[in-house]
Amino acid sequence: MFTKIRTWGPALALISPTILLLGIFVYGLIAQNVQISMTNQHTSLPRADFVGLDNYFRLFGDADFQHSLRNLLLLTVVFLAGTLILGFLWAWILERPDFGEGFFRSVYLFPMAVSFIASGVVWRWLLSSLQTDQPGGERTTGLNRLLESIGLGFLQNSWWSDPNWGVAAIAVPAIWQLSGYVMALFLAGFRGIPDELREAARIDGCSEWKLYRHVIFPQLSPVMLSAVIIIGHMSLKLFDLIRAIVPDANTYDIQVPATMMWVKYIGSDYADSAAIGTIMLILVALVVVPYLVYTSRQEKR
């Protein structure tokens, strides 16, 4: 026993600062946040009585918050579909080394190096809602102007300025930014498939399409799962991009929990802000915890 402690004692000592810091800054603060969310601290005055789950019930009954959850769902679905389709397509085309493959990979991946705040500057301009065939349309810029001038004017739309579908337009820059990442994940997946598997299938007389359909694609499902988890949890947290594209944080059309949490914070409604934070945590945990458990089980094998 003593010798065992002598071997792992120092190891524990070395990692203890991290355990301590994350214990406080992650787990301690989550607990405190839950506690704040159960008080009536709705102003900057430090008055806080325990009110149980009242804030949560009120939020879930609130039309604005329901709208933000619906927006979040729509954003996530479009964001996921877009990045998975594009990322997969790019990886599939670039899977086998060919002339210029590295160049295309680098170009598709470069948006990942840019901050949402910086790309938001240009996307705000690209997604401006004026349309050429509307009053004041001569001031139209952005994608609507481009679509008009290449003869696709009928595709013009108001982008994010729409209470029902506006938030889907926010997914466009998000897809632009992260499809390259999904491509890189899938490329790593393709590379991990041993050549022998392809050869064996070819010897068995598999056609190229059948080889992909029945041999290669099924091997990629763990990569697909990773991609869904990563993009899904990014979507749940998306904040910077929306703030950069839509100047007014209060804008109803694009409200999601992350922006609403900020609005409540600015308005000193700390209890509601904390409650929204907790709801976001639960949403993310629903996605991530099963995944973490799954991967740690896989590693044990």
Place this chain on the structure above:
Amino acid sequence: MATSTVPPPVEVSTPRAPARSSGRQKINRTLKYALLLVFVVIVLIPAYVLFITSFKGPADADPSTAWLLPTTWETAGWAKAWETLAPALGRTFALVIPASIISAMLGSMNGFVLSRWRFPYANVVFTLILFGMFIPYQAVMIPLTQLMQGLNIPNGIPSLLVLHIVYGLPICTLIFRNYYESVPSELIEAARMDGAGLLRTYASVILPVSAPGFVVVLIWQFTSAWNDYLFAAFFSSGSNGPVTIALSFLAGGQLTDYAASMAGALIASLPTLIVYIILGKYFVGGLMSGSVKG
């Protein structure tokens, strides 16, 4: 560890079927490159707009020429953007460089312990650490603002430095842990046999082979701290915040000077873009670790 269940390779040399329809292959290849180039154009559209708009002056304000090159290349936007962002750029470097180095060092020690010098429940500890990487920071933000006030850490760079180090620990630990899994355990056993303790083993066996891991982690931390806006929004202001905050003030508001804000976006992105262009391989390495399994 994933064990390969693939049967051992059979040495069969089947000569590839001779290109029967080389004409069709040519068409396929042309189509492939056409498609790839269309995507390149689409992906680069925002970069094009940023570039041309940043050089436009009042003479090019007409929206009908919005997508065309500037008639006269003006640098007023760049001058204004530089003037606004320069102090914030300095602050961001002063924040991001120490934050990356400190969290990389801590991450390296954690990764070593968690992969090569295990202790009871190391896997549980690791999973609990990892979870910190996925949480939405909104779920700790309100008490975090109180905690930082309580600790008397001033808003601006000092607060952000602490936050980027602490919340960067999970990913740094993960990357190093995965990286050290590839260090042969014989090396560590040999060091142990020679009576080397934990720290000696770390310093003499692990650190010397850690350079690639450090490059990946430093790039990752540099990029994510540089591009952070969420913490910056809660813990700094225009006068003491990093470049993302300064840029959002420059570009925000209803009446935007698009030449200046687009020049600003380019200036603010330049450091991370340069890192990406020079060290792209390692950048991708960091991205891959984000997928837990790597």
